[in-house]
Amino acid sequence: MNAVTSFLHKTEADPSSMPSYEKxxxxxxxxxxxxxxxxxxxxxxxxxxxxxxxxxxRDVHELFPGFMSGLISMPGALSSVLVSWNEVAFEAxxxxxxxxxxxxxxxxxxxxxxxxxxxxxxxxxxxxxxxALLSHLSCALSVKAPSSFVxxxxxxxxxxxxxxxxxxxxxxxxxxxxxxNRLTSACRKGDIVARLGGDEFVVLQNDVNDEAAAETLASxxxxxxxxxxxxxxxxxxxxxxxxxxLSSAGIQARDLLRNGDLALYEAxxxxxxxxxxxxxxxxxxxxxxxxxxxxxxxxxxxxxFKLHYQPFLDVTTNKVDGFEALLRWEHPKKGxxxxxxxxxxxxxxxxxxxxxxxxxxxxxxxxxSWPEDMVVAVNVSPLQFKSDTLLETVAAALERSxxxxxxxxxxxxxxxxxxxxxxxxQTLNALRNLGVKISMDDFGTGYSSLSYLQKxxxxxxxxxxxxxxxxxxxxxxxxxxxxxxxxxxGMAITAEGVETAxxxxxxxGERCTHVQGYLTGRPMSTHQIPxxxxxxxxxxxxL
Numbered sequence: 001m002n003a004v005t006s007f008l009h010k011t012e013a014d015p016s017s018m019p020s021y022e023k024x025x026x027x028x029x030x031x032x033x034x035x036x037x038x039x040x041x042x043x044x045x046x047x048x049x050x051x052x053x054x055x056x057x058r059d060v061h062e063l064f065p066g067f068m069s070g071l072i073s074m075p076g077a078l079s080s081v082l083v084s085w086n087e088v089a090f091e092a093x094x095x096x097x098x099x100x101x102x103x104x105x106x107x108x109x110x111x112x113x114x115x116x117x118x119x120x121x122x123x124x125x126x127x128x129x130x131x132a133l134l135s136h137l138s139c140a141l142s143v144k145a146p147s148s149f150v151x152x153x154x155x156x157x158x159x160x161x162x163x164x165x166x167x168x169x170x171x172x173x174x175x176x177x178x179x180x181n182r183l184t185s186a187c188r189k190g191d192i193v194a195r196l197g198g199d200e201f202v203v204l205q206n207d208v209n210d211e212a213a214a215e216t217l218a219s220x221x222x223x224x225x226x227x228x229x230x231x232x233x234x235x236x237x238x239x240x241x242x243x244x245x246l247s248s249a250g251i252q253a254r255d256l257l258r259n260g261d262l263a264l265y266e267a268x269x270x271x272x273x274x275x276x277x278x279x280x281x282x283x284x285x286x287x288x289x290x291x292x293x294x295x296x297x298x299x300x301x302x303x304x305f306k307l308h309y310q311p312f313l314d315v316t317t318n319k320v321d322g323f324e325a326l327l328r329w330e331h332p333k334k335g336x337x338x339x340x341x342x343x344x345x346x347x348x349x350x351x352x353x354x355x356x357x358x359x360x361x362x363x364x365x366x367x368x369s370w371p372e373d374m375v376v377a378v379n380v381s382p383l384q385f386k387s388d389t390l391l392e393t394v395a396a397a398l399e400r401s402x403x404x405x406x407x408x409x410x411x412x413x414x415x416x417x418x419x420x421x422x423x424x425x426q427t428l429n430a431l432r433n434l435g436v437k438i439s440m441d442d443f444g445t446g447y448s449s450l451s452y453l454q455k456x457x458x459x460x461x462x463x464x465x466x467x468x469x470x471x472x473x474x475x476x477x478x479x480x481x482x483x484x485x486x487x488x489x490g491m492a493i494t495a496e497g498v499e500t501a502x503x504x505x506x507x508x509g510e511r512c513t514h515v516q517g518y519l520t521g522r523p524m525s526t527h528q529i530p531x532x533x534x535x536x537x538x539x540x541x542x543l
Contacts, residue, residue, distance in 0.1 A: 043056065156200055157240055179201070226238070241274065243276055265282075312494055313516070405436050410439065412441065479506075
């Protein structure tokens with residue numbers, strides 16, 4: 001029994017005795033083979049079996065008859081390694097794998113040699129890249145048992161860009177390496193982990209019994225990747241969105257990857273930090289998404305967007321003193337499309353910046369025709385807030401319309417505040433210096449809203465409707481605390497989503513300054529505002 005055979009027998013009897021570097025071989029995404037002096041394969045790691053099937057006990061010359069580069073052939077190279085104890089490396093094509101190009105690296109080791117095919121590996125993480133993944137996937141699909149499946153898990157990291165921007169690319173690279181290690185630890189022998197670039201990873205899961213088994217791994221990936229990381233003293237929390245796709249009869253590698261990508265898109269659309277499994281209807285969803293993206297661009301060019309306005313009422317005077325601009329899309333064929341159906345897509349493809357610029361210009365122009373004490377509030381998307389054009393857009397809209405700056409209120413959510421705090425405060429101060437009012441929308445739904453109140457004096461905070469509609473003790477306590485905080489800081493407090501007289505009475509009792517909701521006024525066009533204000537003057541005594 002030679003040294004390698006002895007090693008293999010020992011580890012079969014006692015796996016815990018496997019040397020640490022051999023454990024690494026078990027996890028490597030590239031094939032590694034131990035070959036005896038007689039050319040018989042003594043050991044093959046799981047990646048080899050995925051690519052070539054069972055090879056232990058077979059003659060290496062039969063396995064690689066097509067490997068050749070110039071004057072170098074597999075028999076000659078193997079002989080040189082075993083006799084001269086030299087390392088030999090060459091590039092060759094293997095017909096059984098679609099003539100894909102591989103780097104063959106033969107190294108002496110005891111009485112055996114290692115055949116290694118790095119086949120397009122990622123330098124940062126040591127994982128397979130796209131070409132290697134496709135080769136593994138093609139082979140896995142061709143050799144799988146009829147009763148089993150191959151599953152693909154496509155994943156993106158949530159909030160990874162924020163880590164890169166705030167902590168630098170060096171920390172981002174270390175984070176990617178830790179993610180790669182966690183993904184590898186989540187997999188079994190024979191599974192492959194690949195990095196396609198950036199924060200995109202793919203896990204190839206072999207020999208899957210059913211959809212439940214694939215979803216179990218997807219759930220484990222979401223859990224593991226979402227656990228806290230500590231890197232260079234920084235505590236980092238990210239997440240993962242995962243798209244799962246299972247093989248079907250006759251499916252090709254690229255089509256299976258595409259299905260995984262479609263499922264990933266649905267996972268991100270559903271709120272991130274979760275997985276979705278591919279369904280045939282997702283093809284239609286992707287087609288609809290592409291059509292809507294084209295329609296969105298056309299809508300902006302053809303002025304199909306309109307603004308409606310919802311009033312907010314000063315509860316101390318029972319007078320309306322402003323309106324919030326709400327975007328509406330009047331599609332010529334599909335009718336009115338609600339914002340929740342197109343705003344996420346506009347944010348994803350960056351079109352929200354152009355749309356947001358139009359909203360600011362149109363709101364300022366239309367508000368000029370209202371009574372002089374009326375304020376118009378405009379929501380600004382996080383992407384628009386981070387753009388370099390926001391300040392210029394606001395200044396130009398005020399100048400062009402002639403609207404006094406104090407009559408414009410910019411509403412931002414916590415999502416616009418999560419990145420570079422110093423730059424955010426600079427932008428807020430620049431807007432304030434123009435004379436514009438600043439409001440924090442949906443206050444209380446984020447985990448760090450309070451810290452922003454210390455960094456910047458907002459004119460107004462808007463309490464999220466969930467605390468107004470809630471009947472629990474916790475909701476009432478949060479509502480009371482926010483109202484008290486706003487009063488102590490000298491800020492106006494608007495309670496959103498007020499729909500009943502009971503809710504209005506509770507808001508008054510907590511001494512909020514403003515209310516907004518269906519009870520005091522539904523969204524309306526700018527042409528309806530004069531009649532609404534006349535009616536409001538007649539009805540304020542009833543509120």
